[in-house]
Amino acid sequence: MFAAQDWKDYELIDTGGGEKLERWGNIVLRRPDPQIIWPLLKETGPWREADAHYHRSSSGGGSWEYKKQIPERWTISYNGLSFHIKPTSFKHTGLFPEQAVNWSWMIDKIHSAGRPIRVLNLFAYTGGASVACASAGAEVCHVDASKGVVTWAKENLQLSGLGERPVRFITDDVFKFVQREQRRGSKYDAIIMDPPSYGRGPNGETWKLETNLFPFVESCMDILTDKPLFFLINSYTTGLSASVLKNILSLSIARKYGGTISCGEIGLPITASKLSLPCGILGRWEA
Incomplete structure (x- = not known):
């Protein structure tokens, strides 16, 4: 696997139960991911305390539940390159x-x-x-x-x-x-x-x-x-x-x-x- 391991402003904290817990700068997001077909062994505090949680709708699409007030968009960097991050209505953030x-x-x-x-x-x-x-x-x-x-x-x-x-x-x-x-x-x-x-x-x-x-x-x-x-x-x-x-x-x-x-x-x-x-x-x- 070609793995991106040099990030400082991004971290994939944990995965399980069809979801991933990620840190984008100092903001933590909880999002669904179809590849994650293994169970979440324990829903620890970080999972429950995520700043925002994207919920899929049974009728298609989904929406964000904001647990805390976060900026409409913010910036993260990778080796001197900088990018705007913004939670979108279709679960993405504008960066892979x-x-x-x-x-x-x-x-x-x-x-x-x-x-x-x-x-x-x-x-x-x-x-x-x-x-x-x-x-x-x-x-x-x-x-x-x-x-x-x-x-x-x-x-x-x-x-x-x-x-x-x-x-x-x-x-x-x-x-x-x-x-x-x-x-x-x-x-x-x-x-x-x-x-x-x-x-x-x-x-x-x-x-x-x-x-x-x-x-x-x-x-x-x-x-x-x-x-x-x-x-x-x-x-x-x-x-x-x-x-x-x-x-x-x-x-x-x-x-x-x-x-x-x-x-x-x-x-x-x-x-x-x-x-x-x-x-x-x-x-x-x-x-």
Whole structure:
């Protein structure tokens, strides 16, 4: 497992009974997680005293129960990068802390490249990877279909003191954006994507991972430079094996450029049990 173990402002305190107890800075949240199918052995004080608890509704969705008054949003940092955290109506906070293991990897790759690097971040959400790559000196193009999260990503870049770095923020359907980049002859040294299982673009375009992921990765081959640095696919789709990402990368970028592929689970260490929580999968290709 690729585990994000270097956090100071985030901690996965405990898990059990379909829920996780997390510290985000000095605020403790209790949230559901479908991977946690083991029991909560004992509901100790920290569980009962969480600042906010997200309850799922039997009719779908859910809502937050606030035990204490907390800020509408607050800031946490990771190795000099800073991010706004905000509990949303769909249980998320605007950041996936397990992705820190990818941020560190990308920063190392960009630093060691010894040349200017252009990065394309697709399905880029609130910009954790965009901020990380910009901090390493890369030129970044950040693309997501949601105007709200693109605005959030811009704020994270400013919050990290990187507002003057060459980062372009685009609100668009990623598939159509890549097609336009092909026609324009644009090229990138590295591509990152975190595709959803299912989604819709700003004009009603539909995305279904099982149908669209491989042809989309194939289309990205046309916008890579002659000497690409890395290609990263993250996935949170339930039931999708890391070996699937390995096969996709083998049949696309590795077939064209050679290089090395590494795949596996991505996760977080659990303080109380010393176990790890699986949070998704990744597939990395590197030159």
